[in-house]
Amino acid sequence: GAGVSQSPSNKVTEKGKDVELRCDPISGHTALYWYRQSLGQGLEFLIYFQGNSAPDKSGLPSDRFSAERTGGSVSTLTIQRTQQEDSAVYLCASSSRGQGSSPLHFGNGTRLTVT
Amino acid sequence: QKEVEQNSGPLSVPEGAIASLNCTYSDRGSQSFFWYRQYSGKSPELIMFIYSNGDKEDGRFTAQLNKASQYVSLLIRDSQPSDSATYLCAVNPSGTYKYIFGTGTRLKVLA
Numbered sequence: 681g682a683g684v685s686q687s688p689s690n691k692v693t694e695k696g697k698d699v700e701l702r703c704d705p706i707s708g709h710t711a712l713y714w715y716r717q718s719l720g721q722g723l724e725f726l727i728y729f730q731g732n733s734a735p736d737k738s739g740l741p742s743d744r745f746s747a748e749r750t751g752g753s754v755s756t757l758t759i760q761r762t763q764q765e766d767s768a769v770y771l772c773a774s775s776s777r778g779q780g781s782s783p784l785h786f787g788n789g790t791r792l793t794v795t
Numbered sequence: 796q797k798e799v800e801q802n803s804g805p806l807s808v809p810e811g812a813i814a815s816l817n818c819t820y821s822d823r824g825s826q827s828f829f830w831y832r833q834y835s836g837k838s839p840e841l842i843m844f845i846y847s848n849g850d851k852e853d854g855r856f857t858a859q860l861n862k863a864s865q866y867v868s869l870l871i872r873d874s875q876p877s878d879s880a881t882y883l884c885a886v887n888p889s890g891t892y893k894y895i896f897g898t899g900t901r902l903k904v905l906a
Contacts, residue, residue, distance in 0.1 A: 725893075725894075728893075781826065785841065
C-alpha cells in the first residue's frame, strides 16, 4: 500500500477484555516497529520485527502484551486483560531495512481507551 | 543523561521568522538522524533525515549536524502558523536497528 495502515483507528474496551491491534506496513518494508504514546508523552518503544522475527521485545510492558508478524507483512499487537493504564495511542512504523539508517514511516495509530 | 534531549518548549516565533529547534544526543557513534513533525492528535510525519556533518536543505527546512558536538538542529525558514506542531528528533545509535526519540519541542508560530 501507499503507507502504513493501522486498524482500528479507535478502540474503546472494558477493563479486563482482550484487544487486537493490526498494522499493515509499507509493501517491501522488512522492519516493523510498535510504539506507544500516552497523552502528552514521548514515544515508548514496544517491539521490533525484522521479517517475522522479533529480535527485541524488551519494550513490552508486561506479559499481557504480545505481538506477531506473519508473512513478513501484517503484524498484530495483542493486549490481554486490558488495564486502564494501557490507554494510549499505539503507533506502528515500518522501514525498508531496519538497520536504523532508513527512516521510519508511521501509521495513523490506534487510540485505545480502556474504561 | 537522556539519550536524546530536546527542550520541551513551547518555542514561540512570529510568522515569517526562522525557527531553530535543537537536539543533543549521548551516543557518539550515532550515524543517522531524523526530524519528525507531529500535529496534535496525529502521528509523527518524517520531515528530514541527515547522515553527514554539515547542512542539508529541503525547501524551507534545513537540518544541521555536528557529530563532534553531538548536536543536530532543524531550521524552519519563513515560519507559518501551519508549522505549529511538536518536532521530534530521532537518533539511530551506532548502526543498530534502534531509533531513540526525544520528547519533542513544541513550536508555536504566531500570526
